[in-house]
Amino acid sequence: MLALPETEWGLLRSAITDARRARPPAHVARCLMCSGPVFIQARAFRGLRLPYFAHFKGGDATCPWHTGETLHPDDARALQYGGAQESATHRMLCEQIAELAAADERCVAAEVSKYLPPSDNERGRYPDVLIVRRGAPKIAVEIQLSNTFQTEVSARCLHYEREGVGLLWVLYGLDMQADDLPQSFRDVVLRHRGNAFLLDDEAVAESLARRTLVLKCYLRGPEGRFEAGRLITLDNLTFSARGPPYLEDRITPGLLARGEAARTPWRTALRGRSPDFSYADLRSPAFLAANDHLCGLVPGLRQWEAETHQGQWMIANLIAVVFSVLSHAYGTFRNYASRQDNVQALLNSKLPSENLLPFALIMREILQRCGANDLLPGSVGQHLDRALSLGDGNFVLDYEAPWAAIAVLLPELFDPLLRFELETLDALPTWARPKTTTTGRTRVPPAHPAQRPQSLEEDHGFPHHPG
Numbered sequence: 001m002l003a004l005p006e007t008e009w010g011l012l013r014s015a016i017t018d019a020r021r022a023r024p025p026a027h028v029a030r031c032l033m034c035s036g037p038v039f040i041q042a043r044a045f046r047g048l049r050l051p052y053f054a055h056f057k058g059g060d061a062t063c064p065w066h067t068g069e070t071l072h073p074d075d076a077r078a079l080q081y082g083g084a085q086e087s088a089t090h091r092m093l094c095e096q097i098a099e100l101a102a103a104d105e106r107c108v109a110a111e112v113s114k115y116l117p118p119s120d121n122e123r124g125r126y127p128d129v130l131i132v133r134r135g136a137p138k139i140a141v142e143i144q145l146s147n148t149f150q151t152e153v154s155a156r157c158l159h160y161e162r163e164g165v166g167l168l169w170v171l172y173g174l175d176m177q178a179d180d181l182p183q184s185f186r187d188v189v190l191r192h193r194g195n196a197f198l199l200d201d202e203a204v205a206e207s208l209a210r211r212t213l214v215l216k217c218y219l220r221g222p223e224g225r226f227e228a229g230r231l232i233t234l235d236n237l238t239f240s241a242r243g244p245p246y247l248e249d250r251i252t253p254g255l256l257a258r259g260e261a262a263r264t265p266w267r268t269a270l271r272g273r274s275p276d277f278s279y280a281d282l283r284s285p286a287f288l289a290a291n292d293h294l295c296g297l298v299p300g301l302r303q304w305e306a307e308t309h310q311g312q313w314m315i316a317n318l319i320a321v322v323f324s325v326l327s328h329a330y331g332t333f334r335n336y337a338s339r340q341d342n343v344q345a346l347l348n349s350k351l352p353s354e355n356l357l358p359f360a361l362i363m364r365e366i367l368q369r370c371g372a373n374d375l376l377p378g379s380v381g382q383h384l385d386r387a388l389s390l391g392d393g394n395f396v397l398d399y400e401a402p403w404a405a406i407a408v409l410l411p412e413l414f415d416p417l418l419r420f421e422l423e424t425l426d427a428l429p430t431w432a433r434p435k436t437t438t439t440g441r442t443r444v445p446p447a448h449p450a451q452r453p454q455s456l457e458e459d460h461g462f463p464h465h466p467g
């Protein structure tokens with residue numbers, strides 16, 4: 001966990017808290033010593049922000065890794081506010097936001113601490129400000145003055161997500177360029193996918209001039225520092241099925257970049273293949289460059305290729321077949337390995353061949369994890385079973401370099417933490433989502449429109465067939 005970037009352990013931290021508050025509650029992380037549920041705390045240490053696991057309150061105090069009781073949120077809240085639930089500044093801000101939002105001619109209602117009855121929860125809530133506009137999603141604004149606890153952040157996020165109401169956290173009195181942003185603010189910014197929303201004097205003046213609520217949005221840069229703030233209105237926000245709205249998703253692209261970078265040289269090479277899929281293609285400069293790139297990422301791959309008859313060629317052929325299968329999983333089949341016009345014909349001819357047979361275990365694993373899993377019940381599954389029935393000794397095993405190579409090319413399928421993070425954001429690419437089968441019928445899980453990257457083709461490397 002110490003080796004993870006802050007955004008990644010932050011996503012895990014949020015997911016652990018959310019799972020514990022979900023119905024029914026679940027535990028994402030447990031102590032290896034006592035099996036008790038744990039969560040992630042963070043401490044500043046020598047200029048760094050370091051995460052560590054801590055037992056939830058009520059955990060086994062005899063566990064050698066127990067670090068002492070953590071404060072119950074209610075007690076911590078009482079300490080923080082000196083018992084008072086709401087400060088005068090908080091109330092004033094709520095009223096100001098409601099007033100600015102109400103000036104918009106599309107605004108139907110902008111109310112402070114108004115009870116919002118539940119539609120999919122047992123109880124309703126009192127959002128700081130509820131904004132209802134014609135032809136736009138309902139928005140609950142919550143103001144974060146000082147520290148709001150992770151448990152509260154989590155509870156509100158889950159609540160409004162179930163209600164289908166956009167939850168907008170507005171931060172106040174912060175210097176976004178400061179290094180020592182408290183953890184609770186970091187949690188909220190991460191939930192907004194690296195966006196921080198503030199109401200400052202400039203935003204207030206602009207709101208009055210434009211007669212609509214204007215906020216200042218700070219976007220988190222790649223190194224974790226915030227860019228200069230920009231003035232935005234509620235119409236600039238994207239509302240996702242998972243989590244609070246955002247101006248720009250500054251988290252997901254970073255998570256998808258690793259697999260994308262590993263695949264790019266192969267995509268270039270595969271797209272440049274000759275129309276007859278000549279074997280000579282695989283010795284072209286583009287394929288040699290792709291292979292060099294992959295060997296640089298996977299220790300032992302070059303040696304495996306050298307020690308295996310036709311090793312380098314077999315890896316290129318495997319990747320051509322795998323990318324073809326994943327283009328089918330993405331929804332638009334493109335064959336990089338042969339002239340056959342559908343994925344079944346491609347696999348049925350390739351699986352028994354001596355070039356692909358050693359990778360039968362890899363192929364099964366890929367087919368099960370990706371959106372082409374609907375091929376397994378049919379003839380492809382039979383060919384695969386026949387190949388696998390040859391038994392041990394015929395296949396490349398999972399400690400050998402080709403497995404590592406496939407895992408590096410497809411972290412969306414083979415890196416469990418990345419998969420978990422992308423699922424949390426509802427951002428797992430279409431091709432990496434197994435289709436769910438119910439009573440023998442195959443159904444594609446709905447991808448939320450807001451989650452669809454503008455250019456899947458460039459983002460994920462399993463492109464449309466041209467024309």
Ligand SMILES: [Zn+2]
Nearest residue numbers: 031033034063
């Ligand atoms: Zn323990």
